[in-house]
Amino acid sequence: MPESPLALQLATLGLLLVFSGLFSMSETTMMAANRYRLRSMASNGHRGATLALELLNQTEKLLGVILLFNNLINAAAATLVSVITIELFGDERWALGAGTLLVTFLILVFSEITPKVVGARYADKLAVMFAFPLAFLLRITYFIIWFINLFVELILRIIRLHPKDGDQSDALSTEELRTMVLEAGHVIPHKHRSILLNMFELEDITVEDVMTPRGAIEGIDLSDPIEEIAQQLGTSYHTRLLVFDGENDDVIGILHLRRLLGHSLDSVLDHDTLRTMVAKPYFVPAETPVYSQLQFFQENKQRMGLVVDEYGELLGLVTIDDIIEEMVGKFTTSSPDSADRLKWNEDGSVLIDGGHNLRDINRKLGLNLPVDGPKTLNGLIVEYLQDIPETGLSIRVGDVPIEVIQTQDRLVKMARIFKPTE
Known part of the structure; x- marks a missing residue:
């Protein structure tokens, strides 16, 4: 068979x-x-x-x-x-x-x-x-x-290909993790993906990148008449204000308006009272990594620091809100802010304050302005020209045309940025 x-x-x-x-x-x-x-x-x-x-x-x-x-x-x-x-x-x-x-x-x-x-x-x-x-x-x-x-x-x-002890071939680098997040668009919502990508950048940026520049800081000068100070306090959008004494670099401290409100109900406001209510300022080196500063704020129950350079000169102010916004994006505050209104007009241009942060401009307008030097639009223009610009002057930084609209006190107060041509 x-x-x-x-x-x-x-x-x-x-x-x-x-x-x-x-x-x-x-x-x-x-x-x-x-x-x-x-x-x-x-x-x-x-x-x-x-x-x-x-x-x-x-x-x-x-x-x-x-x-x-x-x-x-x-x-x-x-x-x-x-x-x-x-x-x-x-x-x-x-x-x-x-x-x-x-x-x-x-x-x-x-x-x-x-x-x-x-x-x-x-x-x-x-x-x-x-x-x-x-x-x-x-x-x-x-x-x-x-x-x-x-x-x-x-x-x-x-042939000397035997793996060494402790060799972790499946360990991912930061760039590999970033790529995984970018390619997980169908799994991770856009907003969550944006937050994760921002977290990867915290080790690479410093407090100088996220601070409020010195020219945009609101503060009170004890050399001013008490009436002017009272009016400024009554119209302020902030709960904490810097207190100067004559010169901007001479920072006495930080005034918490809630403490002042309780005191003003019981007595008359004067310069001596303001001096007694001022809290000691906390100074932060400009090159401090943002992630390290966030940890310090958390561990020491701090919310604000004054950013200084290597010579002790005041550069700006950084708060815990600035760092959180760097991670999650802008959120609603009580102060008027034109940052969220940054968008191209119909003619392909946008009017921007000279003190605006370059990183925020790049993020909101999709530009690639250099951020390894000056941190503000004013600083970028001044560094590019190596001189104080005049109103009406136009320059091109990379592929981005910029026109100076208004200058004041040796600063670019307002500039117009034009959308790069394809």
């Missing part, structure tokens, strides 16, 4: 090709699986993800068990094809050559390429399923895999 053994042999060959395809698929699946997603699933108690991570942590043994069975099956399939060919056509060379080509084609299409494409496409779903049989096979063949890996490790040491 020759038909029965031949049919059995063909069925066995088909079964071998299926198992070979499964091992090929498992190899691609385990190598292509997202380890961070597996770790998330494992932290939620997923047994398959936990097993998959354990296998991936011993890559040599994982690949050893997969390739051991895969090669044994492929060798058995090739031998079986030779047996079938001899039974059908005898010991003919052309028949054996044709059989070799046939089994190569079958293995390549049905046991290699197709399974690996499927495994790569559905790696995360299949990895948690393949982890169970692979862990079992590794357990029962552990000594064989260990023996084989002795030679593998010896070869790696000879």
Whole structure:
């Protein structure tokens, strides 16, 4: 009964090709699986993800068990094809050559390429399923895999490719994390993605990048008449004001208007009273990283600092709100702010205050003005010209045309920026 053994042999060959395809698929699946997603699933108690991570942590043994069975099956399939060919056509060379080509084609299409494409496409779903049989096979063949890996490790040491202790090949750099966030647009909402990207920049920017420039700081001068000071206090949009004594650099301290309000109900306001209510100022070096300053504010229950340069000259003021807005964007405050109204007019231009922060201009208008030097539009124009500009002067910084609209006290008070041409 020759038909029965031949049919059995063909069925066995088909079964071998299926198992070979499964091992090929498992190899691609385990190598292509997202380890961070597996770790998330494992932290939620997923047994398959936990097993998959354990296998991936011993890559040599994982690949050893997969390739051991895969090669044994492929060798058995090739031998079986030779047996079938001899039974059908005898010991003919052309028949054996044709059989070799046939089994190569079958293995390549049905046991290699197709399974690996499927495994790569559905790696995360299949990895948690393949982890169970692979862990079992590794357990029962552990000594064989260990023996084989002795030679593998010896070869790696000879060619100096053996991994060093503590080597974390799957650790991500900041730039790689940034790329992952950018490419996760379909998973992370736009606003959340923007916050995460801003967080990556906190280590690269300083308080000088986010501070309110010295020229835009509102404060009171104790050398002014008390009537003028009282009027200024009554119309201020801020709860804390700097207190000067004659010169802007001579900062006495910070006045909290809530404390002043309680005192004004009981007595008359005068200069001596203001001096007694002023809190000691806190100074911040201009090169302090924003992230470090945020930590200091949190640990010391502070909300405001005065930014000074290496000579102690006052450059500006930074608050915890400035740092938070750098991370999450502008939010509603009680003070009028034109920053949120920055947008191109119909003629492709926008009118901007000279003290406006360059980083904010770039962010809101989609420009690429240099921020590694001056931090404000006024500073950029003055540095570019190396002189105090006159009203009506036009310049081009990179591909951005800028026109000086108004100057005052050696400062650019207002400028018009034109949208770069394509």
